[in-house]
Amino acid sequence: MRAVTVESFGGPEVLEIAETVVPEPAARQVRIKVAAAALNPVDAGVRSGVFGGAGKRLGLGWDVSGTVDAVGVATGWSVGDEVVALAYGADKSFGTHADYVVVDTDAVAKAPASADAVHAATLPLNALTASQALDLLALEPGQSLLVTGAAGAVGGYAVQLAAHRGISVTAVAREADEALVRSLGAARVVSGAVEPRSVDAVLDAALLGEAALEWVRDGGVFSGVIPGAQPASVRGVRTDAVEVSPDGARLAELVALVDEGVLTLRVAETYALDEAAKAHARLAEGGLRGRLVLVP
Incomplete structure (x- = not known):
């Protein structure tokens, strides 16, 4: 072969x-x-x-x-x-x-x-990464999440999955991608400055690091997508990074969401x-x- x-x-x-x-x-x-x-x-x-x-x-x-x-x-x-x-x-x-x-x-x-x-x-790598990162964040419906790189593969799945869970999503994306990320479920789209300490959590798919950490409220949570590369904790913010792992059962759930039209x-x-x-x-x-x- x-x-x-x-x-x-x-x-x-x-x-x-x-x-x-x-x-x-x-x-x-x-x-x-x-x-x-x-x-x-x-x-x-x-x-x-x-x-x-x-x-x-x-x-x-x-x-x-x-x-x-x-x-x-x-x-x-x-x-x-x-x-x-x-x-x-x-x-x-x-x-x-x-x-x-x-x-x-x-x-x-x-x-x-x-x-x-x-x-x-x-589907497998990027959707599992997004799903397992959301697990780390452990947000409840109604809480706020900011996703960097929201028009990308991991970020796009994260926006859709979070919105499906009832989380209010702010997407960081280029102006040209605003229609795309809104179609994925983002309630708000920003392309530049974000108000400091304005969200419960950040999923940093764009690898912005400390800059994105500043947008999390005191005592909130931050997840990166490269294990070990997350910024140090400040202001009581818990910082972590997802290391994707194979999970056929979770992948089957994601497949079901594709067939339901939740994931694109x-x-x-x-x-x-x-x-x-x-x-x-x-x-x-x-x-x-x-x-x-x-x-x-």
């Missing part, structure tokens, strides 16, 4: 399409024939060496949609099931940017009935697997409103 890998770090030019044997699932694992796999900033981080791994051959890709084509024992899944999954980890030999991927059964959920495989591939799946462009370097170059250009998706 083909798999996108890196053995030396750098720009898109270091990506390789490796030929390797098709992996076999062990107990409580399934093999998925990949139909589509989203490209995320974390993949660019792996490629450029942000997460280390020098001297190893590293596989790329965390999101997958496709069809179960082999199962280990005690999986609960059957060959032919259409699924989505999160293949967690920056230090893995092969990821979802491949013809096949093996994942643990508890990372898998039934694919959305209302979406094609390309759109479904944009956004695809910017698609590329063939062999065009992974072009996709990485496009990602580096920025300005995307939706995910790039690789299709084997």
Whole structure:
């Protein structure tokens, strides 16, 4: 099978399409024939060496949609099931940017009935990140949340999920994205200055750090999206950062919200697997409103 890998770090030019044997699932694992796999900033981080791994051959890709084509024992899944999954980890030999991927059964959920495989591939990593970040914030209906990077993938899901929970959402986004983030459920949109100490919580998907922390009221809560990179606590504000984890049960809940029309799946462009370097170059250009998706 083909798999996108890196053995030396750098720009898109270091990506390789490796030929390797098709992996076999062990107990409580399934093999998925990949139909589509989203490209995320974390993949660019792996490629450029942000997460280390020098001297190893590293596989790329965390999101997958496709069809179960082999199962280990005690999986609960059957060959032919259409699924989505999160293949967690920056230090893995092969990821979802491949013809096949093996994942643990508890990372898998039934694919959305209302979406094609390309759109479904944009759900696992970013929606789980947004959902688990909201868990850290532990807001009640009626409380206020400010989301930075609200037009992005994680931020967009966070806006929708928070609004669905009855939380009042202020979105930080460019003026050109105001209509988009309002359509996602933001009650208020700001593109510049935010009143200090004006919200109960901040979900900082844009990595603004201490600047965004200033917008949280005394005793409020802040969540970043890079573990360990959150600012230090001030004024009694609890600061934390989400580290996404595979969770098939939660992913199934998110799939249900897609089918109910609560969550919007956004695809910017698609590329063939062999065009992974072009996709990485496009990602580096920025300005995307939706995910790039690789299709084997």
